[in-house]
Amino acid sequence: MHHHMQTIAVAQYGIGPIGAEILRLMLEKPWITVVGAVDNDPGKVGHDVGEVIGLGRLAGITVTPELVGRPEVVCHSTGSHLIAVEPQLRALMERGCHVISTCEELSFPLDAAIRESLQLAARSHGVALLGTGVNPGFVMDKLPLTLSAACQTLTAIDVRRVVNASLRREPLQRKIGAGLSRERFSTAVADGSIRHMGLRESLTMLANGMGLELARIADETVEPVLAQERVLTDFLTVEPGEVAGLRQTMTATSTTGVELRFEIQVYVGAKDPADTIEIHGLPDVSATIRSGIHGDHATAAMVVNAIPRILTARPGLLSMDDIAVGFRE
Amino acid sequence: MHHHMQTIAVAQYGIGPIGAEILRLMLEKPWITVVGAVDNDPGKVGHDVGEVIGLGRLAGITVTPELVGRPEVVCHSTGSHLIAVEPQLRALMERGCHVISTCEELSFPLDAAIRESLQLAARSHGVALLGTGVNPGFVMDKLPLTLSAACQTLTAIDVRRVVNASLRREPLQRKIGAGLSRERFSTAVADGSIRHMGLRESLTMLANGMGLELARIADETVEPVLAQERVLTDFLTVEPGEVAGLRQTMTATSTTGVELRFEIQVYVGAKDPADTIEIHGLPDVSATIRSGIHGDHATAAMVVNAIPRILTARPGLLSMDDIAVGFRE
Structure with missing residues (x-):
């Protein structure tokens, strides 16, 4: 029982194949305003997102090597291993952004110390941190x-x-x-x-x-x-x-x-x-x-459809079992 | 990411075929303590729950015509029409109980005025009110x-x-x-x-x-x-x-x-x-x-499995779309 009267400011962090698909989808959603796109590839930095993801038109958003401003939500897609992406996730939360990531190991962090530490970080900044995807994230859990x-x-x-x-x-x-x-x-x-x-x-x-x-x-x-x-x-x-x-x-x-x-x-x-x-x-x-369930299409869908859902969830480290999910037109 | 170290005190309100099935299931769950059972049938009042639902043993709980005490959660199963059960739901919420009901029309109240009024009542008493079941409640929503x-x-x-x-x-x-x-x-x-x-x-x-x-x-x-x-x-x-x-x-x-x-x-x-x-x-x-999905078995399961889920949800009128669901052993 929720409606979004204004758009949600979202940035994409990581523009590999999955990040590009997430961006394509976000640009189609009327309730999202894409406010940033981050990648460390020198071949992408400074270019328009539309060009980088092969959109066939300019998107009016330039890829930057670091996040600019404070979007409400950041979609994160840079890697599968928590040890590699954890510093990125922490920096995004410290900035006050909710984070939805495709990092497989974030879907349910197995290490209790890391889980506690991410929980603490998310709560202390009043943001939600969710790992999602098709598998892990949906079909088997x-x-x-x-x-x-x-x-x-x-x-x-x-x-x-x-x-x-x-x-x-x-x-x-x-x-x-x-x-x-x-x-x-x-x-x-x-x-x-x-x-x-x-x-x-x-x-x-x-x-x-x-x-x-x-x-x-x-x-x-x-x-x-x-x-x-x-x-x-x-x-x-x-x-x-x-x-x-x-x-x-x-x-x-x-x-x-x-x-x-x-x-x-x-x-x-x-x-x-x-x-x-x-x-x-x-x-x-x-x-x-x-x-x-088609992996490539559905992964981007899982991420984008989760955006309105985490905004009404309690702050903290979330798993897919903590939120109700569904398509959002 | 939740564990229940102590049991949840739950009462059953309405002991028709569905209420009896809910009671049978609740009596099997180690994390539930059944603290009351309510029915207005004179043939049931004063009798032990085990006798009323054909359990084959005494349950140690006597059926009363009105709710006694203040259980944490009340499972409600007395009717399909909101207009008939609304006074019961309100009285349970006023007492400070979370309520899960099989009333079909509660699954998503269609009348905006009733929806608002139930929302207000639930929030003002700090309790959750959920309508659930198999259909409505699961298969088609x-x-x-x-x-x-x-x-x-x-x-x-x-x-x-x-x-x-x-x-x-x-x-x-x-x-x-x-x-x-x-x-x-x-x-x-x-x-x-x-x-x-x-x-x-x-x-x-x-x-x-x-x-x-x-x-x-x-x-x-x-x-x-x-x-x-x-x-x-x-x-x-x-x-x-x-x-x-x-x-x-x-x-x-x-x-x-x-x-x-x-x-x-x-x-x-x-x-x-x-x-x-x-x-x-x-x-x-x-x-x-x-x-x-088998209607009779699954309806009771939906109700009982929802108990731990609504305890961590925000207070208010909830629909099944507001909570994550799952079996709870």
Whole structure:
């Protein structure tokens, strides 16, 4: 029960592929005024945002290397690792800005000391700090939590995501190991360069939201999905027997015996992409999202749609489980 | 990010079929202490709750005709019409209790004067007042809203619900007209005794949550679903050509052209019960809940799971769009 009579002043911090998509969307929303765009790439600084994100017109906003002024909200998209982006988040909060970030590790910070410290910083500046996205942020945490509200009791939640990477951008296809041999895939998994981030954060958010204490978190497994036939994308070719992408799992059990089981497959040539959430309880709830939720479009949507929602939330470190969400026209 | 170290004192107000189910569930939750149970039925007053709800054991709580003491939260389940239950809700709030009610018309009060007045009452007493349930309250409002958070833009939302009434309790089978002739069904629709309540409330909550102003709400249609073959339930028999239940629709269009289309079919012998939410947007989101969400079990779950959620919400009249929801063990 809220209406916005005046626009919200928002800046974008980080203009990589996701930041650019967020900017494109924000420029379309009548209730947002984009007041700044920050990136440290010398090739972007000093240029108009419209030019930098390929808008086909000038946006009237020049990219700066540091934030100028004090926008009400800053959308932050510079990295996945909290240790790298934490100083940026702190500086934005110190300035008095609410911050919504796509940093995967911010979706539910696992380190209690960092969590407390960010909580303290956000509260002391009277701002909200939210990590969001599709996964982590929605498909494996917010959505199963929301569906679980229909259950009197539950014994297990299975979330299974199959993503067809064929139509996604090249960096994503490379990041999942598409086109590698099994040996090179194993090496890349071992050195941490191939891994979908955020499963543990989703799992912890989900457990926490249901009041569960986790007794045991099984290690993540990361395995190759091998191509059964030749797969061609705009960027690469995968021969039969080569790696088409990854299959990653993580499971946990609560002290009370509730099992949480996550599986994500991201590979080129996936035939039946879908997001499936199976809640075993009273009643059972079994939800399938046909084709799955499109990662690139939906990530920007999650961020922008969260803007009006965090403005009415309590200040502090928020997870997606702390706010109600929805599209905002 | 919340844990309950001590239990929450909750009373049940109204011990009909739904109130009894809520009580049964509350008695199982370790974080709830049931401190009272209210009903005006002389056959229930003075009896132990366990006896009244058929628990098979005493609960140690005696049913009273009026609320005793000041529980932190009261779960209210006495009627569908706001005009009838409003004095009860007000009295509970004046006593300083948070209130969660299954009253369909409370899910999103349509009358602005009543909405304002309830808002004022709740805020002045520092309590939360929430209307919840499965439909209205979840399948046609909270869940589509949550899914829509993945969308950058959207042009339409279709929600379709097919419920098999065969396994539901007798009053529900009667309420949907099962076993009537077409003529008696039409008469019952005309006099308002056959109608699924809450479509307009869901529609308004959904539109409001997305920042849409509705330009036009088409009238509800209520039609019979006719049995194709003989349907037997524990309570009645429907011959081919007789009414098996109802099909009800409601559509609305926003000032910006977004269409919201609801359809609910509730009938005995339904072969493929499911809840389907189709969001036409960027990206499309198409979700199906196989078998649908079970109404009786899930309504009690919605109420009880909302208890810890409203305790951390701001005081005032809340809709399901104002709080994050989830199972609480």
